[in-house]
Amino acid sequence: MNLVIRKREESLGWGVLVVYLGALALAFCVCALLLKMSGKPGFGGLAILFRGAFGQTYALLDGLVKAIPIFLCALGVALSFRMQVWNIGAEGQFALGAVGATWAALTFPGLPGVALMPLMLLCAMLAGAAWGAIPAALRLRLGVSEVISSLMLNYIGILLLEYLVFGVWKDPASFGFPMTAEFASGGQIARILPGVLGKLHWGLLACPVAGVAYWVLLSRTRLGFEIAAAGEGERVARYAQLPYGFLVFFVMGLGGALSGLAGSIETSATLGRLQPTIMVGYGYTAIVVAWLARLRPWAIAFTAYLLAAFRVGGEVMQLELQVPAAFGPIMEGAILLCVLAGQFFLTYSVSLRPSPKAARPAPPANDANDAAKGARS
Amino acid sequence: MKNWLRIAGALALTLGLALAGCEKAPEKAAPAVDGPKAGELKVGFVYTSPVGEAGYSWAHDQGRKAIEKMGGVKTSYVEAVKEGADAERVIENMARGGFDLVFTTSFGFMDPTMKVAKDFPKVKFMHCSGFKSSENVSNYFGRIYQARYLTGMTAGLMTKSNTIGYVAAFPIPEVIRGINAFTLGVRSVNPKAQVRVVWTKTWFDPALEKDAAISLLDVGSDVIAQHQDSPGPQEAAQERGKYSIGYNSDMAAFAPKAHLTAAVWNWAPIYEAIVKEVREGTWTGNRAIWWGMDKGVVDIAPFGPMVPKAVQDKVNAQKELFKKGEDKVFVGPIKDQAGQVKIAAGVKAEDKELLGMTWFVEGVVGSVQ
Numbered sequence: 001m002n003l004v005i006r007k008r009e010e011s012l013g014w015g016v017l018v019v020y021l022g023a024l025a026l027a028f029c030v031c032a033l034l035l036k037m038s039g040k041p042g043f044g045g046l047a048i049l050f051r052g053a054f055g056q057t058y059a060l061l062d063g064l065v066k067a068i069p070i071f072l073c074a075l076g077v078a079l080s081f082r083m084q085v086w087n088i089g090a091e092g093q094f095a096l097g098a099v100g101a102t103w104a105a106l107t108f109p110g111l112p113g114v115a116l117m118p119l120m121l122l123c124a125m126l127a128g129a130a131w132g133a134i135p136a137a138l139r140l141r142l143g144v145s146e147v148i149s150s151l152m153l154n155y156i157g158i159l160l161l162e163y164l165v166f167g168v169w170k171d172p173a174s175f176g177f178p179m180t181a182e183f184a185s186g187g188q189i190a191r192i193l194p195g196v197l198g199k200l201h202w203g204l205l206a207c208p209v210a211g212v213a214y215w216v217l218l219s220r221t222r223l224g225f226e227i228a229a230a231g232e233g234e235r236v237a238r239y240a241q242l243p244y245g246f247l248v249f250f251v252m253g254l255g256g257a258l259s260g261l262a263g264s265i266e267t268s269a270t271l272g273r274l275q276p277t278i279m280v281g282y283g284y285t286a287i288v289v290a291w292l293a294r295l296r297p298w299a300i301a302f303t304a305y306l307l308a309a310f311r312v313g314g315e316v317m318q319l320e321l322q323v324p325a326a327f328g329p330i331m332e333g334a335i336l337l338c339v340l341a342g343q344f345f346l347t348y349s350v351s352l353r354p355s356p357k358a359a360r361p362a363p364p365a366n367d368a369n370d371a372a373k374g375a376r377s
Numbered sequence: 378m379k380n381w382l383r384i385a386g387a388l389a390l391t392l393g394l395a396l397a398g399c400e401k402a403p404e405k406a407a408p409a410v411d412g413p414k415a416g417e418l419k420v421g422f423v424y425t426s427p428v429g430e431a432g433y434s435w436a437h438d439q440g441r442k443a444i445e446k447m448g449g450v451k452t453s454y455v456e457a458v459k460e461g462a463d464a465e466r467v468i469e470n471m472a473r474g475g476f477d478l479v480f481t482t483s484f485g486f487m488d489p490t491m492k493v494a495k496d497f498p499k500v501k502f503m504h505c506s507g508f509k510s511s512e513n514v515s516n517y518f519g520r521i522y523q524a525r526y527l528t529g530m531t532a533g534l535m536t537k538s539n540t541i542g543y544v545a546a547f548p549i550p551e552v553i554r555g556i557n558a559f560t561l562g563v564r565s566v567n568p569k570a571q572v573r574v575v576w577t578k579t580w581f582d583p584a585l586e587k588d589a590a591i592s593l594l595d596v597g598s599d600v601i602a603q604h605q606d607s608p609g610p611q612e613a614a615q616e617r618g619k620y621s622i623g624y625n626s627d628m629a630a631f632a633p634k635a636h637l638t639a640a641v642w643n644w645a646p647i648y649e650a651i652v653k654e655v656r657e658g659t660w661t662g663n664r665a666i667w668w669g670m671d672k673g674v675v676d677i678a679p680f681g682p683m684v685p686k687a688v689q690d691k692v693n694a695q696k697e698l699f700k701k702g703e704d705k706v707f708v709g710p711i712k713d714q715a716g717q718v719k720i721a722a723g724v725k726a727e728d729k730e731l732l733g734m735t736w737f738v739e740g741v742v743g744s745v746q
Contacts, residue, residue: 058473062466166578167746175508175733177484177549178578199466270462276578277461277485315467318455319474325427325457 004351012346023342027335034330040321052316053309059316061198063309065270069094069262071207071304073286075214076132076258078295080251082218083231087252089135089150090259091283092157093128097260098267099161100127102180102274105187106169113186120187121264128260129253131157136252140245146252154283162276169274179275189269203265210258211297227251259283288336294343307332418478418656420444421471422454423464425483426581432606433580433625433642437482437505440644444652460485465492472497478655480648481505483580484549490514501660503651506551508732512662517647518551520669522558522731523699524640526706527677527692528622529562531637532570532600534688535620536563539570542593544603544610546580548745550734552604555640557738558706559602564740566691573598574743583607594619600637611636620683627678638692639678646673667728670699707731712739 012019032042053059073090080087100123108116134153138144162178171181182188191201218224230237230247237244262282267274289307293299314328422441424434434456445452453476455467464486471479472493478501481490487507494502494514502514510516532541541563545552560572573596575589587609590601594617601614602622608631614621615632623629623639647668654660668674677696680689698705709720713736720726735745 052470162578175550175735177547266462270465275461277459280459280461280463312466315455315463316470316474319421319453319467319470322453325455 002352004353005348006351008347008349016346019342019345020339023338024335026342027331027338030334030338031331034327035321035323038323040323045317045321045323048320049310049313049317051313052320053313058198059312060309061200062312063305064204065199065201066308066312067301067305068203068207069266069282070285070289070308071301072210072262072265073259073283074289074293074300074304075210075297076255076262077286078290078293078297078300079214079218079227079258080255081290081295083227083247083251084233085136085139085248085251086145086147087132087135087150087255088147088287089132089153089157089283090255090286091279091281092150092154093131093256093259094263094266094283095154095157095161095279096127096131096256097124097263098274098278099157099164099263100124100260101187101264101267102164102169102183105183105268106180109184109187111186116184116186117189117268120268121261124260124264125257126260128256128258128263130256131260132252132254132256133249136249140248150252158276158279161274161279165274165276171273180273182273183268187268188272189265191269199270201265201269203269206261206265207301210261211301215297223250259286285332288332292336292339310335416449418450418652419474419476420450420452420652421474421476421479422452423458423467423471423479423481423483423486424454424456425458425460425485426606427457428454429607431608431626431628431631434482434606436625436642437480437644439626440642440648443645444648447649447652449656450652458486465489468493468502469496472500476500478503478652484551501655501662508665510663510665515660515662515664515666517651517666519642519644519647519674520667520704521640521642521675522554522706523670523704524675524677525555525558526562526565527696527699528602528638528640529559529572530566530692530695531562531677531680531684531688532559532602532620532622533563533565533567534691535637535684536567536570536600538597538599539567540597540599541570541572542590542596542598542601543572543574543743544586544589544593544601544605545574545576546604547578548576548735550732553737553745554731554734555604556741557734560738560740561706561711570740572602572741574737574741576743577605581606583609586610587613590614591617601635608632623678629678629681633681634683636678636681637684638680641676641678643674643676665728669702669704670696671702713737714739714741 028046032046035045036042053063073094077087077090101120104120104123108119131153135146135149138149139146165178165180169180171179189201189203191199218227226242227247229240230242230244234244266278271278285307289300289303293303310331311328317323318325422437424437426432426434428434428438441452441454444450458464458467460483468479468481468489480503482505484506487504487509490502490504491509491511491514494511498513500513503517504514506518507516543556545556556572556574563570563572573593575593577585577589579585586605586607590610590613593601594613600620600622601610603610603624606625608628611621611623611628611632615635619635620637621632621635622637626641628639629636647666670676707720707726709724710718710722711720713719716739719736737745
């Protein structure tokens with residue numbers, strides 16, 4: 001009797017849901033165990049986390065606000081991952097978006113909101129797209145791996161942001177603290193209904209627009225088909241006479257634009273000014289989200305919200321149980337690890353049998369018999 | 378073969394049951410966690426760095442533990458809160474969670490504190506080191522520059538190369554004031570010595586702080602001082618066989634051979650007094666509490682064994698003056714880096730000037746950018 005691992009030929013259907021739930025369950029059990037080991041209530045602690053994340057209207061809204069930049073960045077990286085182009089640079093593109101929007105806000109403070117806001121978003125998307133296009137150009141012209149170059153550009157992007165905020169853009173009234181002056185009211189994204197919907201702001205609108213556009217692009221257009229086809233590999237794409245170079249530029253540029261948009265919304269809506277502290281790693285969280293969601297827009301929205309909500313709930317857990325701040329990232333890591341491990345079961349089937357047989361779809365009843373045979377031998 | 382599916386199913390079921398089980402728990406536990414007992418004061422703290430074992434947030438946390446001992450006071454904290462969008466939510470969560478008094482312990486929490494305070498007029502806020510206040514927001518801080526002055530004297534007497542390194546976080550008045558007081562202390566005993574400043578632009582980043590200290594050691598510094606939250610610079614000094622001056626808390630444990638002394642915080646007196654005010658109903662907004670060594674809020678750590686008795690005596694004599702309330706740190710004539718007199722002879726700088734200080738005194742090598 002030996003362990004046989006085979007690639008699945010058929011998708012699991014509803015089994016997918018079971019695998020995901022099982023993986024999440026495992027991750028939560030691990031977290032509860034960790035809490036227990038540090039002398040805190042295990043599942044009780046998780047209950048506080050869930051209450052903090054989902055228990056109140058304002059908690060749900062806070063999670064939603066935090067999910068906006070994560071969702072947009074995740075959509076951006078997912079687009080390039082579709083084509084097997086590995087854009088790790090959402091963080092830097094996010095920074096450039098913030099820089100682009102701030103430039104517009106500080107240069108044209110007198111413009112009315114209807115003109116200034118679109119200008120800020122446009123500048124942010126252009127800056128993000130340009131930052132995304134650099135690794136694309138390096139790859140196509142010089143064969144530099146975009147994994148390395150886009151990652152390195154993150155640090156350069158963040159340093160550029162800091163250079164500006166610590167230098168020419170520093171608010172003279174900030175007493176040396178690194179922040180720009182507050183944007184004119186036309187440059188700040190307003191809250192939708194401050195009394196009722198808390199901190200939820202109009203930037204939320206960008207999410208359904210971007211999400212639907214992403215879905216239409218990939219599943220309803222020729223360009224989307226070409227991106228998917230080019231994802232089979234560069235040689236295949238070139239053999240099929242697809243404009244491979246253009247496609248690389250397209251996915252990197254559009255991805256950068258989306259991350260840039262996220263950066264501008266975060267800057268304009270939550271702070272109303274640029275501060276280096278807006279860089280809290282959404283661009284990296286986005287990569288996790290894109291993978292967990294297997295690049296599907298609906299799943300990206302759901303996962304982005306889930307991770308954002310856990311961060312919000314994590315703060316409440318910290319407040320009530322005084323667990324270390326590091327517990328939040330540990331939990332995120334546990335979920336990612338368990339779900340990725342679970343995805344293994346989606347692509348491969350594992351069974352115990354005396355000798356490997358050809359894979360074939362079989363009704364569950366036969367499976368049970370086979371299992372029984374396997375166990376006997 | 379899909380037997381793993383059954384395993385996953387069983388796991389999911391276990392989770393479901395477990396979650397369902399604990400879903401009920403908070404209903405019972407909630408009153409104990411949330412609802413303050415009659416007369417119990419709920420006090421929250423927001424820290425910008427992890428509490429850890431030493432440093433700025435650790436020092437504040439010692440103060441938190443002190444008021445917890447007062448009886449009838451329940452405290453909690455959230456650590457490692459970034460001074461940006463997250464801060465507002467964390468502070469707001471405290472206000473919603475029934476906290477009566479919230480201490481926001483870092484300069485960057487100023488605007489978020491003001492925003493939340495506006496929406497929760499019944500909650501009292503104390504913001505550390507800032508300058509904005511309102512009906513329900515007051516400021517508090519300690520005259521750590523007095524302790525800086527003393528550590529500066531120690532460094533000035535111990536240096537042989539007459540070059541002292543200073544690893545500093547952000548070029549904001551609080552940090553600049555500390556560097557100036559330190560330098561004035563150094564030059565009061567050793568007019569030839571210089572203080573070289575390197576900015577890290579972070580409060581807490583052990584590796585970066587250590588690298589900054591190494592760069593200062595490389596240019597000939599033989600004493601390293603710091604305005605940082607981690608003991609990284611202390612370790613760098615010890616590895617090179619040089620001396621160091623700690624900050625926030627006694628850092629001798631991290632670099633016993635290098636650590637001369639440290640400028641330390643003792644927040645307990647200030648926190649106890651504020652809690653007492655709130656309980657007695659005498660607390661008011663729109664105030665700035667700025668206490669010094671005479672009230673025991675700031676101090677220096679015990680001297681390391683390498684500090685000669687003569688040096689200790691000299692520093693301790695000055696310390697006694699501070700304890701008596703005699704504060705002559707920023708009394709003129711004080712010149713800036715260009716040699717221009719900024720504080721005239723015999724004039725004592727007002728608190729307002731100190732709180733907005735954006736220039737270096739003579740003897741500092743570095744820029745306020």
